[in-house]
Amino acid sequence: MKTSQAAIDLIKQFESLRLEAYLCPAGFWTIGWGHTADVCEGMRITEGQAEEFLRDDVGQVESGFSSVIRVALTQGQHDALVSLCFNLRGGALRLAKVAPRLVARINSGDDAGAANELLDINRANGVVLPGLTRRREAERALFVAAPSGNPGTAS
Numbered sequence: 001m002k003t004s005q006a007a008i009d010l011i012k013q014f015e016s017l018r019l020e021a022y023l024c025p026a027g028f029w030t031i032g033w034g035h036t037a038d039v040c041e042g043m044r045i046t047e048g049q050a051e052e053f054l055r056d057d058v059g060q061v062e063s064g065f066s067s068v069i070r071v072a073l074t075q076g077q078h079d080a081l082v083s084l085c086f087n088l089r090g091g092a093l094r095l096a097k098v099a100p101r102l103v104a105r106i107n108s109g110d111d112a113g114a115a116n117e118l119l120d121i122n123r124a125n126g127v128v129l130p131g132l133t134r135r136r137e138a139e140r141a142l143f144v145a146a147p148s149g150n151p152g153t154a155s
Helices: 005-015 047-067 075-087 091-098 100-107 111-118 130-144
Strands: 018-023 029-032
Touching: 005 047, 005 075, 005 130, 029 047, 047 075, 047 091, 075 091, 075 111, 075 130, 091 100, 100 111, 111 130
Parallel strands: none
Antiparallel strands: 018 029
16 A cells, blocks of 8 residues: 555654754654655755655655555555654654554554554653644544545544
């Protein structure tokens, strides 16, 4: 499954475009829309490079899902998890370490429980961050959204 534009838009909404490297609240050098790989102080990029970084980072998250998620996902679930994993710095492979209960609930088919687990992943260095809380709420809303073509139903 490929990440939809809704997930890309959600990532962009919470990451914001920064063309010069900055230290994020978790203490990592970041550039573009939340890109952290090989970023160093003083680095500058163009908006086109930021878009490339974002697409590459999302692709890396997608490729890691098969080693962590063992069930079929709806588009909304997939998109919400892409946004979450993108934000985790380490992608899907880090998901099992950061949120083992979330992974267990997804893989057991407990969609409602998984949706609620998303809300608990709102800390950086042990501190609850309001921005992460808002992001997890938005990801949860995407996770429980009715699949396309089936209005009125949620997974």
